[in-house]
Amino acid sequence: MPEPRATPTPAGEHAAPVGAALSGVDPTDPGAVWRALGAAGIIEALYPDGVQPDPRRLSALLTELDAGCPLGVTLSVCVQVATVLPLLAGATGPAERARRGMLRGETVVALAVTDAAGSGSDLLDATTRVKLGDDGAVLDGGKDWITNATSCDAALVLARHREARHFTSFCWVLAPADAPGVTVGSAGRAFAGSGVGHLRFAGVALPPDAVLGRPGRALAGFARQVGVERVAGALWARAMCHRMLAGLRDWLRRRPAGAGTLWDRPAVRERYARCLVATHQLDALCAPLLDAPAAVPSAVTGMLLKVSAAETVDRVAAEAVRLRGADAFRDGGEAQLRTEAAMFGIAGGATGAMLAGIADHADELAGAVT
Amino acid sequence: MNTEFTELLRPFLKFAGPEEITEDARLRDLGLDSMREIELLFAIEETFGVAVPDDKLVDSTFATAGGLWGVVEELRTPVGGGSR
The missing domain is CATH 2.40.110.10 (Butyryl-CoA Dehydrogenase, subunit A, domain 2)
Structure with missing residues (x-):
């Protein structure tokens, strides 16, 4: 389990309803979390256009889940809201019944x-x-x-x-x-x-x-939808990085070292600051998408987000483990989180495959400075 | 093939270089892989305002530049018309 939140999450107006929906719910029970989100109308409200998730609502949901639930529970919700529900939109018959059930949190x-x-x-x-x-x-x-x-x-x-x-x-x-x-x-x-x-x-x-x-359209549709999954992954990754950095900062400020604390040591502060830089680079990559009406990126933007999210989470988690030392191996600590968060570089497109795809877009990426 | 089509095509063909893209150019040989084909399909549909029908969604449609252009032209041309 993540440690108690060190600072309020910057999720804005959409965070409060998610927090209220999850109040009193066992955060380790994915079924209970899904049902609570559905019963409160959180899942249905993600889709103002009926098909694709609204980026800010998606960010708020993933930020709240990351703050309170194990990684696996957030993953369970993430793949359903970012990929499955949009793919089922417009379907008829059993798929439409399944979609309705998912929106209510009754079907997985x-x-x-x-x-x-x-x-x-x-x-x-x-x-x-x-x-x-x-x-x-x-x-x-x-x-x-x-x-x-x-x-x-x-x-x-x-x-x-x-x-x-x-x-x-x-x-x-x-x-x-x-x-x-x-x-x-x-x-x-x-x-x-x-x-x-x-x-x-x-x-x-x-x-x-x-x-x-x-x-004949399935793989093409999935290729487009996986971009939304990559946006969701990046929004989740940045929430995870901010959470780890807030917890690490507070821990460093409390940890005695010599006459002061670890936070007083320039070498520690520099290592921490490099993580802040990396996280804010990920924030900057996500920022334009948060203002878009729907979380559908271009193919290359999705791949850039995927690689950046994977590398930033790994960097922040690795530094948190090194700086915390043995403390990182507490139950639910950064050592375990780092192991599981390696999935950001694998699931939904491995980093190597993403880099190969990004290289295919070299002309447009290398040629444009605005 | 019209210029708009070949210019749309060129960024998807990493081995095409500045050479002219001819009708019999094999798109795979010029570097078009299957995942890039998906991006090309979306680009064609958005640029030319067409939707490739199910019976044309087969690998042979993407074999040559001329073959693909033929499908696009057929979809955007009213019956009895034509412009090549």
Whole structure:
């Protein structure tokens, strides 16, 4: 668990309703947190346009969750509000019923993209297949390291419906977790509260309306939506960095050293200040997005945010561990947080893949100084 | 192919350099990978105000510059019209 908040979070007008909704709720119980957010109307209010989350509301939600919940619980909420709900917008049939349930906090839907058979950074090699027919669809395959896998009511599965190794060969299917042929395995104790696990699909028969949207558009739609997930990740990362830095500052000011405290030592202050610089660079990258009507960035902006968030969290967490020493290994301390926060550099696009994509945009990024 | 299309295409082709992009140019050979194809699809749809239909959402649509332009032109041209 994070230590008690050292300073108020700068989340603005949207933070108070989130705090009120979570008052008295067990922050380690992802189901209770999700239900409380839904019952208070927090989830539905995230989408003023009915599709994409409002950046400031999203930032307030993630900041409040980060302040009070384990990383896994925040992750459980984050992937649903940033990715699953927008992908379900406009759907009909069971997907629309699932979306309504999610908005009320009564339904949990996992996003099943990373294939058991291939790298999460190269979705074209995915082997999870859906056979489409007039009477319905049959799903076979597996998805690994899926958030909410062990707690979901259904999974939104990216599945191949054509053999060509091309982005147009994929579609979305909504598979109920209790459908015959669906099994769930635990992924261990990491990311407590996230429900992370491995999903397997063996001849899962689904009705025709379990197929969402236009076949062939799924990966393109996901590529656009993952940008929103990267915005959410960056907003969450900056909240985490501010929280760690506030806690570290207060701890350094209390920690005796010689005639004063650690905070009095220039070398410590310099190391701390470098973390402040990095965090404010991330803030600056996020700032224009907070004023946008919806959290949908360009592809390259999403990749820049992803890399910056991952590197900033790692830098701040690493310095917090070094400066706190043994104290960082207390339950829920920075050492554990740093281990789990490494997911910022992996989930939703590994840093190496992001850098390769950013290099593709060298002309526009290197050429423009305004 | 019109100039607007080839200029839109060029930033997606990392190996194209300043050379002319011809109709038979193979986009993969010029550096277009599948994830960049997605960005190209969105750019084409936004720039030309078209929506690529399901039957054209196949890998062969993105094989050559001329083939892709043919799809775009077909989508933006009223029946009986044409401008190449």
